[in-house]
Amino acid sequence: MDHSAYIDAAAATLGLKIATEHRPGVLQFFGLAAGMAALVHGLPLEPVDESGNVFRPVSPVGEEAS
Amino acid sequence: MSVEDASTTAAQVRSGALSARAAVERSLARITASDGVVNAFTAQLAERALKRADMLDVHPQREKMSLAGVPFAVKNLFDIAGLPTLAGSKIERDAAPAKRDALLVRRLEARGAVLVGALNMDEYAYGFSTENTHYGPTRNPHDPSRISGGSSGGSAAAVAAGQVPLSLGSDTNGSIRVPASLCGVFGLKPTFGRLPRVGSYAFAASLDHLGPFARTVQDLALAYDAMQGPLQGRPSDDPACAQRPVQPTLPLLEQGAQGLRIGVLGGWFREMALAEANGAVDAVAQGLGTTRLVELPEVERARAAAFLITNAEGATLHLKDLRGRAQDFEPLSRDRFLAGALLPAVWVQQAQRVRHWFARRVAMVFENVDVLIAPATPCVAPLIGTDWLQIGDKRLPARASMGLLTQPISCIGLPVVTVPLWGMSIEAPHLPIGVQLIAAPWREDLCLRVAAQLQAQGLCSAPVAKGL
Numbered sequence: 001m002d003h004s005a006y007i008d009a010a011a012a013t014l015g016l017k018i019a020t021e022h023r024p025g026v027l028q029f030f031g032l033a034a035g036m037a038a039l040v041h042g043l044p045l046e047p048v049d050e051s052g053n054v055f056r057p058v059s060p061v062g063e064e065a066s
Numbered sequence: 067m068s069v070e071d072a073s074t075t076a077a078q079v080r081s082g083a084l085s086a087r088a089a090v091e092r093s094l095a096r097i098t099a100s101d102g103v104v105n106a107f108t109a110q111l112a113e114r115a116l117k118r119a120d121m122l123d124v125h126p127q128r129e130k131m132s133l134a135g136v137p138f139a140v141k142n143l144f145d146i147a148g149l150p151t152l153a154g155s156k157i158e159r160d161a162a163p164a165k166r167d168a169l170l171v172r173r174l175e176a177r178g179a180v181l182v183g184a185l186n187m188d189e190y191a192y193g194f195s196t197e198n199t200h201y202g203p204t205r206n207p208h209d210p211s212r213i214s215g216g217s218s219g220g221s222a223a224a225v226a227a228g229q230v231p232l233s234l235g236s237d238t239n240g241s242i243r244v245p246a247s248l249c250g251v252f253g254l255k256p257t258f259g260r261l262p263r264v265g266s267y268a269f270a271a272s273l274d275h276l277g278p279f280a281r282t283v284q285d286l287a288l289a290y291d292a293m294q295g296p297l298q299g300r301p302s303d304d305p306a307c308a309q310r311p312v313q314p315t316l317p318l319l320e321q322g323a324q325g326l327r328i329g330v331l332g333g334w335f336r337e338m339a340l341a342e343a344n345g346a347v348d349a350v351a352q353g354l355g356t357t358r359l360v361e362l363p364e365v366e367r368a369r370a371a372a373f374l375i376t377n378a379e380g381a382t383l384h385l386k387d388l389r390g391r392a393q394d395f396e397p398l399s400r401d402r403f404l405a406g407a408l409l410p411a412v413w414v415q416q417a418q419r420v421r422h423w424f425a426r427r428v429a430m431v432f433e434n435v436d437v438l439i440a441p442a443t444p445c446v447a448p449l450i451g452t453d454w455l456q457i458g459d460k461r462l463p464a465r466a467s468m469g470l471l472t473q474p475i476s477c478i479g480l481p482v483v484t485v486p487l488w489g490m491s492i493e494a495p496h497l498p499i500g501v502q503l504i505a506a507p508w509r510e511d512l513c514l515r516v517a518a519q520l521q522a523q524g525l526c527s528a529p530v531a532k533g534l
Contacts, residue, residue, distance in 0.1 A: 010408040011407075011408060014385070014407060016389055016404065016408075022392065022400065022404060025400070025401025025402075029377075029401050029402045029406075030405040030409075033377055033406070033413070036373045037374060037417075040370050040374065040420045041416055043367050043423065045420070045423060049422065050419065051415065051419050052419065052420075052421035052422035053418045056302075056305050
């Protein structure tokens with residue numbers, strides 16, 4: 001799959017300039033990540049399958065557990 | 067020049083048989099003699115170290131210090147007061163000097179250890195080879211034509227070269243276990259959240275771990291025990307720190323593997339390894355008397371999850387510099403960082419969900435087994451500059467593939483001790499290769515006990531490299 005159009009649009013949105021000499025590498029690594037994304041999206045998950053990234057609330061200094 | 071381990075040095079300094087100054091001078095001399103070849107150090111701290119050694123030599127509590135006079139060094143992503151924290155980069159040379167040492171450095175020094183320098187690494191920890199373009203490659207002490215592994219390559223090489231008996235590194239996807247394997251030293255990646263990361267430069271915070279390297283299991287446990295404990299004062303400085311109490315491991319080592327259920331990981335961990343790696347696992351399994359085979363579900367997807375989370379978090383951290391000075395990044399990782407900034411959010415969010423799914427499935431496996439065995443790297447250390455690796459019918463990028471067998475494990479934060487074996491490669495019998503000993507969360511003690519038994523059996527060892 002050709003990700004060029006997406007990469008150009010996303011880079012422009014982020015204000016990220018992709019120099020000509022970096023472009024082949026960026027395309028290669030984005031393609032690699034796309035393959036990884038296909039793998040993680042290929043696992044059937046249910047709404048109960050929560051994120052591994054869990055937030056921990058922060059108490060005021062002095063009240064934090066130590 | 068004699069090269070003592072940390073436990074021996076500390077015992078000698080405690081008893082007065084050796085001064086801390088002499089121990090530090092010995093380490094500094096070894097660094098001077100060998101680092102022209104190895105290139106492990108990016109900064110040497112002779113003045114600071116000797117000053118501290120002199121202070122220790124008249125310290126009234128010296129006899130009680132578990133690491134009295136033990137020289138150590140740290141990956142240069144740990145803060146060292148007065149130095150910019152490079153994290154292997156050119157960009158951070160412009161950063162303000164650190165105001166104080168990283169917390170783990172302070173904890174080791176509080177036990178009498180002496181920091182002697184900072185160590186080379188892959189830029190921003192994004193690599194498995196320490197072929198750092200800015201500071202030169204760290205060479206494998208057992209064969210300087212080969213990589214040391216990474217990203218904590220300097221940390222493993224300094225220990226393998228006998229420059230220091232102890233070092234610290236970080237592991238996000240394998241950066242302790244890969245160089246430990248390729249340099250033939252012991253390495254501990256504790257459970258995610260066990261050791262506080264205050265004063266260290268992050269790579270991908272939801273996956274970053276810190277841990278020690280050493281030449282014996284006893285030294286590994288000694289250092290690990292000295293660094294354990296909850297964050298005092300402001301725990302939110304490291305929101306991932308689990309605030310666990312100290313659980314000493316050193317007194318438990320004598321128990322060895324007695325009573326433990328040990329399994330060998332199959333599937334992905336067998337298929338993505340060359341003969342020398344599988345041979346090392348077989349030797350360990352035989353030594354421990356186990357034939358139990360265990361297969362984890364969806365390992366490749368777990369590895370993919372770690373890849374995506376790392377790519378996105380790493381790029382987010384460096385977005386400002388990727389926008390403004392991309393040309394100053396390490397050429398070997400710059401394009402990966404740029405690509406990581408562009409990942410759709412749903413890829414990363416799904417990766418985090420897969421991570422949690424995988425962690426829950428593996429927890430079920432640990433209901434029936436205590437320690438799992440797997441190779442740490444697919445092969446022994448490749449030659450510096452190697453671009454491709456052949457595994458079966460797969461031609462894979464060599465540098466990234468060094469983490470194929472470590473990434474799925476750190477993805478879910480399990481504790482791992484990497485133990486070195488020798489003579490497993492027919493083509494390169496002089497090179498070591500590591501085996502991962504993996505346990506359920508918070509059971510570092512089990513990994514260390516099994517490692518201690520393997521060491522006692524003579525199956526695993528970390529000799530100082532010859533000829534340096």
